[in-house]
Amino acid sequence: MPDAQLQHTQTLIKMGQPEQDEWALSRIDDALPTRRPVIVPLSLWQANADDQALAPWLSSDTELSDELAGQLASAPLVAIDFPAFTDGRGYTLARLLRERYRFEGEIRAIGDVLVDQLFYMTRCGFDALALRDDQHLEDALRALGAFSVSYQPAVDVREALFERRLREGNGHA
């Protein structure tokens, strides 16, 4: 019975604020849970794409083709899995979804989501962060604001710092 193995996020941060999570998460490939709303593996979601109370999660090795991105456009949210916090592929997936495919819905980080990754995740376009259960909310909120300046353009800031400096005529000390 897949519902028995559903996962529920204890700490969800959305757009920088803690929020009660209504979505459950299922990691079982071959059976659809009855609970709604629920995030399910991509293939299950694809097989039941007209159910608006289902959302897909992508494994970190997903190759994001034009076709897949087209399908995802109608998803209520897209989750990207971090099987280990050292697996950095999810950052690229999120940027591609936001920057190349203009996905405007929620992109949620799930799995091994730790406090010290949140700043980078946010820059790459994640707007929902489902923290691993042992992480502390107050540490997470502090870590989100770790840096007030970034060199590179990304999803949050579209201007490279070298351009901003020129625009502001910022003289070096």
Added chain:
Amino acid sequence: MYRYDTYDQTLVDERVVQFRDQMERHLSGRLGEEEFRPLRLQNGLYIQKHAPMLRIAIPYGMLSGPQLRRLGEITRRYDRGYAHFTTRQNLQLNWPKLEDVPQILGDLAEVQMHAIQTSGNCIRNTTSDQFAGIAADEVEDPRPWCELIRQWSTLHPEFAFLPRKFKIAVSGASADRAAIQVHDIGLRLWHDDQGELRVKVLAGGGLGRTPMIAETVREDLPWRHLLTYLEACVRVYNQFGRRDNKFKARIKILVKALGIEEFRRRVDAEWVHLKDGPQTLTQAAVDAARTHFVEPERRTVSDDAIAAFEKLRADNRAFSRFVTNNVTEHKVPGYKAVTLSLKRREHAPGDVTADQLDAIANLAERYSFGEVRVTHEQNLVLSDVPVDEVEALWGELEALGMANPTVGTLNDIICCPGGDYCGLANAVSIPIAQAIQERFEDLDFLYDIGPLDLNISGCMNACGHHHVGHIGILGVDKKGEEYYQVSLGGSSTDDTSLGKILGPSFFREDVPEVIDKVLQVYVAQRHEDERFLDTYRRIGHKPFKERVYA
């Protein structure tokens, strides 16, 4: 040299605050060792054999007087009064206390220094040519480009958890002094027929367990696309590099597995979307970076002074030796670049004491516009010394033990910290360097042997670049015993090649004797004025092997 503005300063200051917070969470048990590990590594902090080790970045190898003095203070206050220059333009502290590291990073930030991304699976410190800006064969000063790359790669949100470490080197001269063919990405700046600056992009080089020479991804990238193209390369690596086996995770394995055509196709497919995006460089942005690397206000040196320098060189044998080996031509007549040798038997190659750091700061300010460069051969360079001051500088260097006239010779050994410090080592490396330096001390012999790169690594991670030494020595472990493998024929310059292993490995005490035999073959077989490397390439492996294993 580059000076931080408020943005750069804010970023390093915030990095210190962030790391202090991470360290506190770690020490209080809220952040476990496994999760803390990549965070501390990306702040340069290793846990080593005897103590933690802190690796400090020296972007493209440039240091100012105040920075040198601060480094001296740090080694006194938090360490044992000395530090170690590495082969990748970094400085390592061998004995800091774990809990002091946030404070050390704070002290560094006050002089515009940091340890960001000096370790870990991220884009590392970008390295370059120690003679940047003064070499006669330079077509483009690589330092502004290195600085633009430093900024692009610093805290890059997408690339903090790559499959493995990622090293970039940049050369802007016709002779490669940055070893660009053995980096994950090597960049060579050149001008086309119209005088437009172009970038040759190499990928997939590297040393370590599976040494490889890089292949060309793109010959003629227009400069404005440099950062978007780098982003495409690293993105392809981040997505497709292997993560199942850390020994197969470097980009060189990916490039080899895909083949260079397929790798290029994927990079180009990615780049189509990034090209002309917000990271595209503009003339104004490059000019702004260049303003930090302007020519110093050099004085005119009279022809008489130049003649006097040449006369002294002809008359004084010791001075002549120093000039021949440790002084390099400068693009401006009347100026020279002077290399300070950090190779002497009493210390590990690349080590400096706190007092020497202070003294070097003073010399830099007195003789060379207050700047010092760090070389990948683990020496230092004063890049702008007028010829009529070289003699005085030489005298001061003698007193400091940094005038050893052996730069570029067999005595100028490149050597990793090895088993005396490093937790990964199979064997010690410093005592091997010292034994070789002791055996081949005679200057006439060293000069007779001529230019020779001897590189030593304590394990196959190859921090001592043994694969690209004309003679390479590698520490290996056989049933808990330390042995040494010798290879011949490596090179890290334009004619880059990887050394070939001579045969079964040797006991530690036999290594100097083996080197001696190798040199005997060279001396017997060389043509007049032929370098060791060229003789080896001409006559091949066999005569050396026969002599050594006779």
